Amino acid sequence: MSQQKLKAGSTFPSITVPKLGGGEVDLAEKTGGHDWKMVVVYRGKHCPICTRYLGELNDALRKFNELGVDVVAVSADSEDRAAAQIAEVTPDFPVGYDLSLDQMDQLGLYVSDPRSAQESDRPFAEPGLFVVNGEGKAQIIDISNAPFARPAIDSLIMGIGFVKNPDNNYPIRGARD
Numbered sequence: 001m002s003q004q005k006l007k008a009g010s011t012f013p014s015i016t017v018p019k020l021g022g023g024e025v026d027l028a029e030k031t032g033g034h035d036w037k038m039v040v041v042y043r044g045k046h047c048p049i050c051t052r053y054l055g056e057l058n059d060a061l062r063k064f065n066e067l068g069v070d071v072v073a074v075s076a077d078s079e080d081r082a083a084a085q086i087a088e089v090t091p092d093f094p095v096g097y098d099l100s101l102d103q104m105d106q107l108g109l110y111v112s113d114p115r116s117a118q119e120s121d122r123p124f125a126e127p128g129l130f131v132v133n134g135e136g137k138a139q140i141i142d143i144s145n146a147p148f149a150r151p152a153i154d155s156l157i158m159g160i161g162f163v164k165n166p167d168n169n170y171p172i173r174g175a176r177d
Helices: 048-059 061-066 079-086 101-107 153-164
Strands: 016-018 024-026 036-041 069-074 128-132 138-143
Touching (some): 036 048, 048 079, 128 153, 138 153
Antiparallel strands (some): 128 138
């Protein structure tokens, strides 16, 4: 794997994965009349921090939607493992599963091998969060190599609100070559 990071301001890749409950979800496609999208990559069933974060995200979903932000979450877990974890959260946003190693690489995510069969049955992505603006560009990118470092939900809401306010004329940061 190349471990090349997705560049701020670049076009967010169209990545399609199976969706819990049936069908597929395109991580780049905006739905529900929203003009922006937030993609949350979580580690999987073995991660209690992920379960808590997904719950906090669901609790704040209305605030994201009021800002015009569609939300989706995805992991590398199998359907069974993803369904078991998501049953604890029962989110109102779509959840994808079976994120492949190639797709993880497209997003520039850190990838870990399981420490044991109890942890996971396959390599998995460490946390990543991508906010895609109305032009389909990566406006905000946050990737981590450990489960303990993730953006605070309230900070994201405040920041996205600031960036989307046309009076602020806020550019995509970190896009300098």
